[in-house]
Every structure is written in structure tokens, then in C-alpha cells.
Amino acid sequence: MKWILFLSAIGLASAGVLPQHSELLRTLHTLMSVDELGQTFGVDNSSQVEAYEVVYIRRHRIFVPEDPLQRKASPKTKRSGPHENHAHYSFAANGKNYNLKVRPNNFLMAPNMKTVVRSNGGPDKEIVEEHPRGEECHFLHYDGGLVAALSHCTDDDIHGYLIDGGKPMEIKPIPSRLRQMLRSPPDEKDDEIIMIGAHIIRSVDPFPHLKAHQASCEVELPMRKSNLTRESVVMESETKEKRKSNKSTKELSKNALDKSTGSRSAAPNKVIELGIFVDSAALSLFMPYFGAKEYVKLRELVLAFVNAMQALYHLPSLGQRVDLSIVYMEFHAKPPANLVNNGERGQLLDSFCAFQTKLNKPSDSDAEHWDMALLLSGLDFYAVEKGKNNYVTMGKHEMIQTINKSLSTVTGVCTDIYNCVIGEFGVTNQQGQPYPSTGFTSVYVMAHEIGHNLGMSHDRNGNVCATEGFIMSPSRGVIGEATWSTCSAKTLASITLKHFDRETCMNDLPTGKFPDYNHNKYGDKPGQMWSADEQCRILLRDKAAVAFFATNADIAESCNSMKCRTPNRDGYYSSGPALPGTVCGNSMWCNGGKCVTVGRALNVEPIRGGWSEWKSKPCGSGCLQKSKGAVESERECNNPKPSDVLHRCEGSSVKAAICDDVQLCGEKSRPTAAEFAGQQCVKFSKQMPFIDPKGTGMQAAYSDKRPWQSCAIFCKRNDREGFYTPRFEFNSLPEVSAHFPDGTWCGNDGKKDLYCLHRSCVSTEVAEGLVRSSGKSTDLDMANNAPMTGKVHHKIPAALEEYFMLDKDGKPMKEEIDEETVKAAEESLNSHSGYEDQDFITLKPPK
Template sequence: SPEEFLSSLDHYEIAFPIQVDQNGDFLTFDMRRQLKPRPRRSLGSLAYEPSEQQVFYKVSAHRTQFLLNLTLHSNLLAEHFTVEYWKRDGMDWQHDFHEDCHYAGHLQDQYLSSKVAISNCNGLHGVIVADEEEYFIEPLSPGANISTGGEGKGSPHVVYKRSSLQYPHMDAACGVLDEKPWKGRHWWLRTLKPSPLKPSGNHSQRGQLPLKRSVSTERYVETLVVADKMMVGYHGRRDIEQYILAIMNIVAKLFQDSSLGNIVNILVTRLILLTEDQPTLEINHHAGKSLDSFCKWQKSIVNRNGNGNAIPENGIANHDTAVLITRYDICIYKNKPCGTLGLAPVGGMCERERSCSINEDIGLATAFTIAHEIGHTFGMNHDGVGNSCGSRGQETAKLMAAHITMKTNPFVWSTCSRDYITSFLDSGMGLCLNNAPPKQDFVYPTVAPGQAYDADEQCRFQYGVKSRQCKYGEVCSELWCLSKSNRCITNSIPAAEGTICQTNTIEKGWCYKRECVPFGTRPEGVDGAWGSWSSWGECSRTCGGGVSSSVRHCDSPRPTIGGKYCLGERKRYRSCNTDDCPPGSQDFRELQCAEFDNVPFRGKYYTWKTYRGGGVKACSLNCLAEGFNFYTERAAAVVDGTPCRQDSNDICVNGECKHVGCDRVLGSDSKEDKCRVCGGDGSSCETIEGIFNQSLPEGGYEEVIQIPKGSVHIDVRELNLSINYLALRGESGEYFINGRLSIDPPRRFDIAGTTFHYRRSLEEPESLEALGPTNITLFVMVLVRTEPQGIRYKFNAPVSRDGSNQYSWHYTPWTKCSVLCAGGSQIQSVVCRKLSDGSAVSHHFCSPETKLLERQRPCNTEPCPPAWVIGNWSECSRSCNEGVRTRSVFCKRKISATEEKTLDDASCSHPQPKMLEPCNNQTCPPEWVALDWSECTPNCGPGFRHRIVLCKSGDHSATLPTSQCHEASKPPTSMRCNLRRCPPPRWVTGEWGECSAQCGLGQQRRSVQCLAHTGQPSSDCVEALQPPGMQQCETKCESGPTDNPEECKDVNKVAYCPLVLKFKFCSRTYFRQMCCKTCQGH
């Protein structure tokens, strides 16, 4: 009850807070600040105007008048973000942030020396820290029978010092983990292989789109993070949310490093903390089984109707990948502890049940494990496994290293990792990452993780609460910690960025990218820019339409020190060698399958033919073992330029089907006319169609229609279902389909230079279809078993020509020289012309056997005159207040297409272009200037430090009103600090008192107290360790002086003197007198 609570305080006061303005003038007795309805937040806007974010209160207590200056925590979390606590039967409760009633600030006149944290949801709840005192304030319950002093107005609140608490609450200590053998330990392992793609499988958002280029675009990985029951128990509910946030912040920064070669944003959309085991989720030491269970579980809790990153009606956010963090010491192959740290399916990103990972908690270094495992879901293999990274003489292994050593750099990605993720994204397998979220779903802290958690705290995360840092020299490359057995050990993982360090040249520094740099500094990053396109590569085919590629790299300059990677095209393609292959050439897919005839498959050799069936990817090389009833994928991708399908102009490029025009040019919009002449006008053929419904004799083959040589778009079909069969024969009488009274199964037939599709089913009439053109004359027949119901036919036959001398090949005029000097070239192309009027026509009209070869000759081979070669302007040295920019200017002479010579400036006749010019002469706008941070208070446990931020003129000469600076860019005025734990309470003993007996045995006492680190009494000491407060003591008895020792004797009539000595009663005066001789010397 309120009375019991107040009676437990040594001292308290009743206060009536009021809401005031910034000058301390009265506004209202209502404690709740009435804010406007909160609009939807966007990345570039504030939730409220600055004036709506501040509130002022006046509280009078303890002979002090507190004027509170408070600011709303508006950017603490996003609008739809949830932190959920789950029990066995599902979600138990979650954070609810519908009300904006959480504030932080300071006392009006004590900006640097005071701190205030207040919630005004229902009265004032919070703490005021000022003048080395901590005051708690909370509203007094309406039913409390307490005299309030008769204020009459406002709501009574109780204000008391922390020192007034007789039994201050102290959190229980966490358990201690056993030491782990880090030496030679596997850092990250995975053995799960990608599951094969089923022909009819429904892979979430993994469709194929005709991407024509390799393009660097921004990606967004919406992430679900789950912490198991052991994590919550180990870190405690008070600390786990911020701890996980700090880890995911590091993960996000790792994926934003330019060495990845792509821009990938990690966004946390949902955090689930398990306080009890889940019925359908089994987590133990066995990493493989635990991961399998987690992947299925995380899929089951997603809203099935959600799409992209939209927040569905039930409020459950979707995610692209799921991360499980556990305190189990996991092992990949058994349910016992071992050296595995993480596990994930390779290439599982965007597949709902395979985009997941399990990660063992080892402190802040868990971030490297999570980034590594997410890398696996992007298709990355370990450095050195199937690639050259990490091999002798090659670049060292980096974040995707299978083992971590002193040489491993977990802050950057290897070129192999960059190639893996680029190939994965370019292949269209990461389409679920293209949807840009409308807002940031999780606000990461701006404080470096090493500042939030010092080296000792990082050691405790890994090795238990008694661990601390040892070996201070190279903390930025390796963090050494004391183990449970008091040995100094390391897992070869560097300390977190921001951890305090020291070198011979740097007295005080902090860790950044494994280096110790001066404290508070961070080397400026350089954004990357694209270099020049390379020359076009070799054509993938010698005829029939190949592909050539050109690439450019993000190296002019390369992004460094956190600079952004380039966005845009990184590889482009063009068609080449588009002429028809010579007659009789082998099919290009058949050639590729035949190359595997000499490669053993499962220990045997086979003759491989192209598999034309369904259920396979169009651009993978699937081959059929001739004479055997099986086919297999012999290569994940066919050679660039291979047709995707028969009867199609589209070709495969980089494993994906791309659109090609009829002119065999990649991306071309050229189309065939009805005669299958590319770009033609349809005049070279005529359409022949009709219905054959003559009465025919039963029992044999009868002719339906003759299809001339060169016909295209052939379509023959029965009008109704019947028991008759369509057949196809050639000029010499041989049958290709359904001949010799034998019925073929419906399938594709390669006949007369084209492919016929023969279809027959119980539901649809029989049909024959082919694109053509045919290279022989064909006859459509029917095997008559009953009266025909009618047969429809339609095809386009070539128009007969009056001789072949109407068209011939001709050279075009020479083109202009490609350059004015230093060696160019001229080209003379070949066209087909109509002899009657000399007009150019399609190549189809000229004979390919007489086609002329294209000509090329050199021109303008003399060297170019000297000329100035000018580089690009640099960035302006200042964004305002008169900066300068520079560029390179050289006098050069081009000798040839590949040779260039640098000359003296005097060799160039024209005036030299300027190398330096002023820029950005405009006056700098006002900007925020932050002063030094205050000291951190309190000195242990969660604390804050503050600083003053002023609005200054562009030249910093004048202080301006805050309204003239942009509020959104204002630096933070407070930050968390000194998050190390306070020492536990301990037993304190006083000096021993005097012995109670002046002679012989007695007792002596001393004071024994349980004191907290503040010196206040505590009840949380371990009773079993309480020192004794009393012990026995003995005082030596001295005999008095006497002239006649014989006078000391036992009284004869007393017979119990031996018992007096036995029971130690000699110290008592009476017994010593009666038994003087017996007690003498005792």
C-alpha cells in the first residue's frame, strides 16, 4: 500500500509539480503534455515541430526548487517496430509506443551537472540527478491516507532521495560460462547445401526477369532477430534489447562497407525475445537440427498475406531473413558443445524457409558471426573453399574465412565474397530485396559499440561475469581476456570499434577498422566512382548470334574508409557474329553436351545429347544420356548466346534468358513479318488456309494438303475429336509422324529444318504446328478410321521469284575515319540491293553463298599534334566560404591508338588551361557547434553525459538563436556512458573488542555489516560468506605477590577442587579462593 511504501523510506517530502514555460511561469496543474496527433514518420522529417518536443515542470522539495527542461524521445523507435516477449503459448506481451510520454533533459540552470529522465504518461515518474544526489519522483496514489500539507491544487507527488531507501533493489548476478578452447577453433562452419529447384516449385519472389545488364542497385534486407530463452536469462530483460541492437548495428555497418561491391542495407523490423521454450521450436547444442527447426518456425509466424515490407492489418512485419542468437555452445554434427559458431543455408536469401541462420552469442563479436552467416545466404562460400582467396600468394581471408586467426580481417569482404554476392544478385535471386522500405524500421545508436561496452564488458560477454581484459597492447587486432581458470586467452577477434586503446605514438585512442586512431577521430571516407568501360570482349560464338561483354570497375576512385560503393551498370552486353552458321552445323547445345562425353559421370562415360523436355531451367545445360533413361544438369549455365528454346530468338546471357530481336541483336525490337523475314513487309509470301472436309475411304492414308518448301507458321488441326490420326510425309514417300500404321506419342519432331509440335489428348483435337521455314516439300496426310470431321490448315508459303539475278551483294562507301590522327580505321559494309532500282533490301533476298566479306583499312596514322589533356575537377575544398578545386593538366601527344607521350608544357601552343579555381563562394549557413562532453554520472551502472550545442554563424564568430539552425541536423546533447556494472555489496568488519574475562576464557565481539558500493546498508550479501561477529578469547591469569607460598592451599573441607579445575571455574573469585593450590598457574 502507499502507506507501507512511505513508511519504508527514511525521509520523503510531498510536492505538487506544475507545468510552466521556459521562464518558470505557471501554465497548468495538468502533468500530461497535450501533443498533436503523430503523423507518419519519414526518413527526412520530424515527428513534431521543435516547440512541440519540449516541456517544462517546476517541483519544490528538499529545500530546492527544481525547474525541469525536458525533450521528447521522438526518435527512440519507429512507429511499427515491435519488441515481443514470447511464452510457451505465443506472444505474452510487447512494447506499445502509441503514447509519446517519455522525456529526458536537465535542470534549467544546470545543463552539464544535472540529468533528468521523466515519463508523464500518468503523473510524473522518474529520476532527477543533481548536486551528487539522486531524487525519485512518482505520483501519490489517490487512496493514500497521507497528509499532503493542504496545497489544495494539483496532484500530490512523493519526492525522496535514493539514500532514503532502506532496502535498495540490486539485480542478481549472472551465471559464469566455462572457458572455451579457442585455439584452432572453427570460426564459422556450414554444411547445408542449396536444395534443388523443383520444376513446379513456388519459390517466393525468386522469378526470372530479363535483366540485360549487371547493375549495382541499393538492396534492403528486412531482418527478424530472435533471442532464445538462455539469451534472455543470461543478459536479463533490462539489458538484452540494447545489447542486441548494438550487435545488429555492427552487422549493418559491415554490409555497408564498400569492399562488398554492392550497397546492402540491414534493417531490423522485428525483435522476438523467448522467455519460455516454444512447442514447435527445438533449440539445443545440435546446430543442424536447431537451424532446421528454427527455419520452419520463423516461416510459420509470418503473416502469409503480407507482401514486401508492408505492415499488414494484424501488425506483424514481414522479413527477408531471420537471425537466431543463442547462448547454447552449438555443434554442427552432434548435440554436444564444440567449436561451431554459426550455420546457414548457402544461397537461401529470399526463400522463405531457407533464409535463416543460427548464431552462438560470444559477445559483441557475435556481429561478425551474423554477418558471415547472412553472407552464406547470399551464396558466399568460405574464403579459400572453391576460390583463391586466402590461398598462399593470394589476398588474405577476410569476413568469410572458415577459421579466424590473427591474419583474418573481419571488418571487410574479400574479392571472392564480392563476386559471389554480385553473381547472386545479378542472377535475379535477390528480388525480395529490391523493395525500399518507406521508413527506417529500427533506429541504430550513434555511439560506437566500444564506447557503450568497454573492453572489460566485452570480455564478460564472452567468458562470464568474472572475466576482464588482459594484455592491453594490441586490443584493436586481438582482445585478450581472463578465463574462468585465470588464464589470458583470446578468440583472435578484435575489440569493438570505439574501444579505448594506446600506442607508442597515440596516448589516448580508440579502435577503428582494427587500427588504433586518435580518440574522437575517424578517417574521412571517399565515395567510389566508376572507371572507364573496358574494350568489348571476345564473342561467345563464331556464328549464329553470340554475346560480347564490357565491364567497368568502381575504382576512379575506389571507395575507402566507409565510402559508398558505386550505383549503376557494372557490366553490359552486345550481340556479335549474328550471321547464320554454315549449313549442316551442329546445334550449339548439342556441342556443349558433347564436350562432357569424355568426362566421367559417377565413374562411367556416356554419350550426351540435349535434353528437350520440360521441368528444367531454360539456360542450364541439361543433357540426356543416349541409350539410358535419365538426364542431368551438366552445367548451371549454358554458353552465352545459346538459344533459350527452340523456335525462339531469345538467348542465354550469364545464365538468364534475354530478349533478342529477329536481327539477333540483344535487346533489339526488330520483328519478323508473317513470312519470317526480319524487318520485312510481308510481300515475300502468301497465306494459304482452308478446311479439308472431303469424304475419304477408311483403312489407309489420304493426302490433305501439300506444304511447299520454305513455308512458315504452319498450323494443321482437326476441328473435332475423332479416332483418325494426322500424319506427315516427305516428297520421297518417307513418313516422319504416324507412318506405317504405327502411332507416335505426342511430342516434338525435328523435321525438314524446323520443329513440329505434335499434340494429341483426350480433351483436345489433334494438331501439328511448326514455325518453319521448311527445307523440303511436305504432305499432310490422315490415317482414316472413320469419316473425317474436318481438318483446318493454315501456313504462309513463299512467293515464286522470276529468277535469282534480281538481287546481288554490293559494298557500301567507306566510312569516315574513326579518328583524326594517331591511327584510325575505315569500314566498308556489305548490303543486298535490288538490281532494278538499286535499293537496299533484306539479306534474305541475296544468296548467302555469294555474300562478300566486310572490308577494313587503317587511316590517319600520323601522330596527333601536342594538346592539353585535362582531368576532372576535384571536389571543392569547402562547401561554402570560398573553397578551391583542382584538376590535372598535362601536355601530351598521342602517337597511336595505344601509345601516348607526355611532353613539356612549352610543347603545347595553346594557352594552358587553369589547374585551380575558386568555388562555393557563398556564405556558409548557420550550423550547430557542440562543446565538450560533461563527465559521466553516476560512475557505474547506466549513466549519461551531456554537452551544450550552440547555433553558430557560418564563420563561428557569433552565437545565433537556435531557430536559425536546422533542428534535424542538431547533434545529440546526451549519450549513454559507463555501462560497466556496479560492484556487488560486501561484508565489512570492524576491529575486535576486549575480552569479557579478565582472567582465563571469555568472549570478544566486533561489528559485521553488509554495505553496498555507495556505503549504504544492504541486505543482498551472501549469508554463507558472512564473517563471524563473536569469538572466544583467553586472558592470562597472574598470581598475586606473597611472602609465604604455603599460605595458598585448598580448604580441607572442600572436596570438589579437581572439578573446579576440570570445568574451568578457576577464573571465578570464590572458587579460586577455596581451591587456591589447585587453581595456581591456571
């Protein structure tokens, strides 16, 4: 009877708000499960729920957008509103009717940006495939004292905030289980309404963690005033475009830019129109992680990458803002025939400069003309020095410099030939170890290279600025360097004074109407969309990777330098400064390399993460003597996905258990562990010349002090007496393992047999359901980034070598390693403060 009354009451609703007098309405939350309460109200008990309303939100049909990447599609019926990119939502709450004309949060993207996938069909034929873009689903509304931010990314679910007269309210969908039981209100017979959905709206405290500090600290209202002001100017320019058809779009765009900055005393923002190319080597690195042909996901990564650079070029330390606007993006499914496909950076740079020059439209007024071209490459760049390849490089760009001056003043940007920059993107060395530039740290490297193309020299190179601590420092490490020096700011300002052609080139906005997706949707805070954990997953291309914080202080320190771990490798990996906007504490985020208080509401609503169900792989086995099989299980923290590391799931994403491998291995003869080790040692010797190529291998005896020992493969050395396990060298290569397969028998502790699981020798009781924490340290608890030697192969530090060795009798030469040993090993690998490089070419200026 209760459900009948409840549904009847719901069915009587005909307005945007369900009847306020309904007792069932006020008790809707009591019908929710614990998970539904958590997702809707952030509590786990219905008694904790505060006042709310149930409202019906309507989306009105204003227009059907035309997809610029689908020009061949048949025309669609269009109902245009006052601004074609608007959407229209309406509802009633708190006794008030709301009609929200919202606009995608995207105005800085090049209006006619083109995304293509290029495949080489032969030496004389290139096929260009246009790839459909993803739909933008994040909207903004600003009208006097009313501000709204809505995300409508699925058919019926709307998430968002509404701030009316300074009072913030949160909008969330009713859980789908309950929504299926509700009937929509009677149709108003308005064919412009395309969606009606029941949602919950309630008042919220935008800064609950700051209440204790309100006496000493004032917090800004959660409004993005600068963006909204500029957006309204853009909307005004579009209206003028309709009224004054005799003006070109370029002129109107420039007027919009001038007006948006006219209230400030500073010069208008400079705008660099970018052509971005992602080569086939980079695709081969990232597509296995994202999924085959998942170009939309890869494009989102590139947009976040560019947006992070945008944030650096918006730092106050630069003196004035530089806007980056992508006009063209190209993915190379196969290497183009006329582009060098090796990592020798001089050849690659020359080739790319010529390649992009032929594609670039000559006129700056053309929608597909770019001022600067960037190649994001998966190749490991090297320079030939004294006949040898040096792989320690940062990036490369073309820069024109006057003959008589050491400070660059004439630049490659906006020229026809020298407006090109190449940079590594996702690169590891041949041991699979990531460079500092592998993950999002490449943002800082590429921003550095763009700075060169703008005319900036290295700090301390002919100027008075310090060598370290700034973006234009001559070296790039993994700590800090997330702000601009005064020398860089002066160089940028000099463009205005001395180079009118550059100034004109960089002061025009891209041609066309503003688009519906762009890198600026992250609002200079890409860390709000790419959490610290996700940044680590991009660095290691491992979905189990997480950001590692030993203490709360480490979370704040991540803005300066971040550490990443994964249960699939030993040790940790340095990832450089976290992206701007990365959460680093309660109501804190990273900005300029520091953890600072958020001055406005976060772009992403905090969400507590939840685990998915475990997914188990089939039983696998090495089919060795006395061994068993093993089952690997994985789960993801995506149910729901956490908004940041403060709200991520507890526990591990992987576990392993022993299984019976009789049916899997059958009755065939099983090799011994020593025979298996010998086969692997033959393979190892091809990469490590000091390993005996005859393939003499062994399994060490079990040791409770070194539980990894009997699960590691030891190989006889040919340069000295004893056996060695290449654990360190192959730690970062997922396709090569220096360990026996999971399930391998590895000893007996006097009571029971032990088996290898996750690189450790454990009992079946421990192995069943074993969970290996991503944040847990291992015996090899040291940074595993590529060493800064510039060599393809590097020798393991002497401090560690004996720890991984057995003598001729199979006894460990060094039982354990202490902190001093690890520190000495790290210092020997990273003997330089950063990657210092002559990362620019000086050319004679044209006569």
C-alpha cells in the first residue's frame, strides 16, 4: 500500500516541483540503499540527510548542432535560438522558476579545429580520415547574481551547481532504480521539450572544510568571473557578426579579444594558433592503454596536455597571458612517407619543419593556418656526440637569433619555416624506464620549448636570472620549476616592442564561430579532470598505478614532485610536479608548483570512489615440476570514479590465488625450475652481455628474510664468479620478467609448501586472496626512472649489484640493503640535478 500511495503522489505532480505537502516526498531518501545515499547525499544513513526538493528538469529543443567534422552528412533540421551553441533547461525550485540558457564551457578553442587520422597508403598516396569528435556536455550560465554549472553527459542524468544570490545549490539525479518507478508529469504538449527528468536539488556548503578558518581567511564566491566575463563578450561578438555582415570574422574575433581585456591595464592576451601532430610511435605507446582506435580518448589526453601548458602561460609570473588555440590536430596511424621516423633529433626536426610547412595554409587569415607546429613523438630522441648516441634530451625547436647578441629576440614563431617544435610524449628508455618527461611532466618540457620558439633563452644564459627554479632553466628535473623568471617575462614583453609582425600574428583569434569542445574546458586546471592517480597511470601506462603518499605532507609536496607506484613493479617512479588543479588537500589544489587554497569551487564535485566487482583471468601456469597454477584478479575504482586522491578507494586493485593446473598442463612432461631458468637466461644474455649465453640458470633456496629470492631467476655470469638476477634491469619491462611464473613451487618453510605469487614466495593460506597494495614499499624501494647517463644500457650501481647476486654455492652475497645503500644507488644513477641540454638551434637571421 505504501508503494501505491507513493507512486500515486508522484503521478499527481504536474509542475516542476512535486507536491510540497506530500509526506512520501519528504521521505524519498528512506527508500534509498546505502550506496544510493552515498552517491546522492554523501551520507551512509538516511537520518543524516538534510532538506532537499525533488524537481523535474526539462531540456528544451533549441537547435540541432552541426558537426564540423561531419560535413558530408545530410543537413539537419535546425531551430536556432539567440545563440546557436546554447542549450535551454528549466525547472522550479524553492518557489521560483528557473530558465537557464547555458553555453558549453569552451570558448577558447579554435572554432574550426580539424582532427584527422592519417594513414600512409603508399609512397605517393595518403589517406586522410576525419574522426568524429566527442560531444561536449559541460555547460555554464551567468546572468547577474545567478550562476549555474551543469554537466549533462548521459541521457537523463544532470549533475551541477546553481548559485542564486550567493546561495549555492547542488543538483543530482535520482538513483536510476527509483527513477524507473516514477512517472513523468503530464506533458505540457510542448514539442520543444526533449527531456524531462526527476532530480534532487538541495542547498550545500561549497567550502565545508573552511568553516574552522573563516575567522582568519575569507573565501571567494565559487564563480569563475574572468571566464564568464570573457564569454559574454564572445557571445556579444557573435550577435554583432549577424548584424554587421560586412565585417570579417577575424575582425570581430579581434574586437572580442580587445573588449575582453580592455578593462585591464595589461596588454591583450597573445594568441598562438597551434597545429599539433601525434606520431605513430606515440600512438603505439598510448593506444594499447586506451584501446585500439580510441582516438577520442587520446585526443582528450592531448587536450589536457595543451590545457596544462595553457595554465603555465597564464601564470602571473609571465607578466601577460598567452593563449594557446588548437586549429589542427593530426594522428599518424602509420608514419607518413615524407617524415623521418627515427629519434635523431636534428634529422627529425628538419623533416618535421618541412612536413608541417607544406600542410600549413600560407595566409594567417585562413582557418587552418597555425603560428606554431608541435610534434608529440613517442620516439626516444638522441643526439650524436663523438660518434655515440646520447639519449638525454628534452625537446627541440627552431629559433632565429641575431648574430651579435646572446639573448634571442627574433623568434621562429609565426615564420613559415622555423615555427616548429618537437617533443617526447610518453617515452621510456630501452629498459622501459620512464624519463621525467614521460608523463605530464612533458607539459613543462614542451612549455620550455615553446618559450624558446617565442624567443626566450635559458635562464642564466646571457641574463641575470638563476640557473634553477624556473621553467626556462637549462635543465629539467622532476622537482619544481613550475614558474617563470623575470627574464622570460621581459623577453615576452619585448615581442610587443620590437617585432610588430609577431605582435600582429599573435593578436588575432582563430577564424569562425566558437566550437563545442576544446582544451580550455579544463579551465587552466587540468588536474581537476586528471587526478594524481590518473597522471601516474599515464606516466606508467598501467591502470593499476597510483600516486604514492607516505604522509599528508607528501600530498602537498606532489605539487612540486610526485611519486607513482604500481603493484606490477618494484619501487616507485618520479613524475615531476602534479598538473595545475590537482587536489593536494582539503579545499587545496596545485597552482604554480605549490599547494594553495582554492579561491573558488572545484570544477569537479568531490566523489568518494567505489570498487567494481573483481574480474578474474583464467587459471594460468608455467607447468613446472611441483608447481600449481595461479588466478589473477583485478578491479577498478570506478563505481563511482573518485574525483581525487582524497576520495579514492581503500585497498588494492589486484590479487592472486593458487589454482589447480592439472587440466591446463595435462600429462605432458614438466620442466624443472632450473631448466626454465636456463631458457630465460639465454634470452637475457642477448640484452645483458655479462650473462652467460650458454643458459645456466638456477632457483635460489627459500629465505624468510628475502621472500623474493626463490621466485627470482638467477643466471650464471661470464665476467665474474656467481649468479645474478636482472630484477632491477627488467623491472620496468612488462613483457620481460626476471621472475618465475606465479604458482611456481619455491620452497618449504618446514610446515608447508610455498608458491610464487606477485614476485614473493608465500604459503597457500597467504596466497589465497592475496592483496598487494599499490602503495606498499618493497625491498627495492627507490626511484626507477631512466638514469640520466644518456646511454642505452646502464650498469647497475655497485651498491646494489651484490644484493642481486648469489655466490657459486647459491648463497646471497649481500643479505639485505639499507637506506644508505638505496640512497647511494639513486645518487649513482642520477648524478645530475636534471636533464641539461642544448635544446635549441641558433640560425642566422634572414638578410
